Amino acid sequence: MHLRRIELVDVRSYDRAALHLDPGVTVLVGRNAQGKTNLLEAVLRAATGGSHRVASDAPLVRAGADLGVIRCEVVTDEGRRRTIELEVGTGRRTRTKVDGQDVRRAADAAGVLRVVLFAPEDVAIVRGDPAERRRFLDDLLSQRRPAFAAARGEYERVLRQRNQLLKQARGLTGSAREGAGATLEVWTEQLVTHGTQLLAARIAAVRALAGPVDAAYRDLADRPEPVGLTYRSSTGVVIDGHAEVDERVPDPGPLADAMRTALAEVAHEEVQRGLTLVGPHRDELELSIGPLPARGYSSHGEAWSLALSLKLATEAVLAEVGDRPVVLLDDVFAELDVVRRGKLADACAAFDQVLVTAAVEEDVPLEGVRVDVTIDGGVSQLSVRGAVA
The missing domain is CATH 1.20.1050.90 (RecF/RecN/SMC, N-terminal domain)
Structure with a gap:
């Protein structure tokens, strides 16, 4: 499967942001504390019902906002388009929609989007x-x-x-x-x-x-x-x-x-x-x-x-x-030597879709689309630069 689109409203450092994604590799490039990991965390939250950094949803909501919204559009291996939408807030029950319909339990959304995340933690x-x-x-x-x-x-x-x-x-x-x-x-x-x-x-x-x-x-x-x-x-x-x-x-x-x-x-x-x-x-x-x-x-x-x-x-x-998962790699290449970077790059070539974060673009020996992530006035911004071969 591949994640076709993600939209965030008042999530972590994002006010409003949307990113269209294609199969293959997308590299999110930016200095530390710009919001790269926040994007991967939102994808993971939508897919699995949890974050790899915090135990509750409260920290996911942007400071000053009452609730945050995560919307994902997915294309399955069979070509079917599906959607998942979450409303997360502080001290309130998460509201979850699958294909536009409310679901009673968050577990009912499991499997709509499948991901594998590797992070330093x-x-x-x-x-x-x-x-x-x-x-x-x-x-x-x-x-x-x-x-x-x-x-x-x-x-x-x-x-x-x-x-x-x-x-x-x-x-x-x-x-x-x-x-x-x-x-x-x-x-x-x-x-x-x-x-x-x-x-x-x-x-x-x-x-x-x-x-x-x-x-x-x-x-x-x-x-x-x-x-x-x-x-x-x-x-x-x-x-x-x-x-x-x-x-x-x-x-x-x-x-x-x-x-x-x-x-x-x-x-x-x-x-x-x-x-x-x-x-x-x-x-x-x-x-x-x-x-x-x-x-x-x-x-x-x-x-x-x-x-x-x-x-x-x-x-x-x-x-x-079931569907092949989307692979999320959070600041992984920087921790590897040149040989291991090459080995990991070879492994990534076999995956349907890979989202990678990196502070230094040269650390990632992968061909694909580059997205610049920057902070402007405390709010994260996404700018698609285009494919890099």
């Missing part, structure tokens, strides 16, 4: 806490299968209710504690039901990613060390992404049994601590380069190359199901 996938890697898998799955986002929402709802009950049970005695225990069993079974769905989907994603990530890293980093992906569940299940399996999606039955068993083993400790200790919210995706774990042992260049390889592999995995 994504190095945290390699070097950060396990939550960063869980989020990476869940974001991939939410775009690949929009129903996954709803399943994750249900799991998180059940987890909150179960944790609340565990905290209450700590101070109960006698019949009250027995009653809480019976209720806890109900929530535990719901946790197993929804948690098994997440676990099976994540394992399938790891198996799908393992080969493409390894290939992308070897090419991008030009190094012989293999990259490994291992999913380590808090239930005790350990999955090697490179292991040969008959089916990519695992049988949920054994996963559910393992989760029930693990929860039973920590039941007493959970009540003491008032916290659910087993489930997808406590799982880990382990990344390794050669024999060493990437977290804590990778160099700056290795961490960057591996994080970028994970995102390049995401494009391949998403393209297996």
Whole structure:
């Protein structure tokens, strides 16, 4: 697919701006703090329902405005034109329209626009806490299968209710504690039901990613060390992404049994601590380069190359199901040496559409349209310069 047009009204540093885009490469060029990343953030928000920089929509609204508007027009791989429009504000519910019609939930807009974003913050996938890697898998799955986002929402709802009950049970005695225990069993079974769905989907994603990530890293980093992906569940299940399996999606039955068993083993400790200790919210995706774990042992260049390889592999995995995603690269080339820049440029040639930001135009060895991004009176301006061969 490709993003044909984006329009912003009172979003971040933009008063009113519109940009028509063609397939291929578009490079947004401008000094730092001109609004380049703000544009990519708006595209990501429309596509996935979230920002890679902030947790809420309030910072997306331009200072002094009540709400911001993001409008995107998309052309699918089959040539169908679709639209998505968001109204985001401070302290108000986001209003979402798909193809001109209001949708009840933001999740109903998932999949209209598909994107893969790589930004400097994504190095945290390699070097950060396990939550960063869980989020990476869940974001991939939410775009690949929009129903996954709803399943994750249900799991998180059940987890909150179960944790609340565990905290209450700590101070109960006698019949009250027995009653809480019976209720806890109900929530535990719901946790197993929804948690098994997440676990099976994540394992399938790891198996799908393992080969493409390894290939992308070897090419991008030009190094012989293999990259490994291992999913380590808090239930005790350990999955090697490179292991040969008959089916990519695992049988949920054994996963559910393992989760029930693990929860039973920590039941007493959970009540003491008032916290659910087993489930997808406590799982880990382990990344390794050669024999060493990437977290804590990778160099700056290795961490960057591996994080970028994970995102390049995401494009391949998403393209297996549905439209091919738009690739967004935020100030990536500046962090790479000449050899890796060339390798990334070769990879970009295979994508349908790429939007790139750069402070220095010469850092980007890609042919395509250049758009100058400047600040005038505190407001970002877009000026299409034309194609550069």
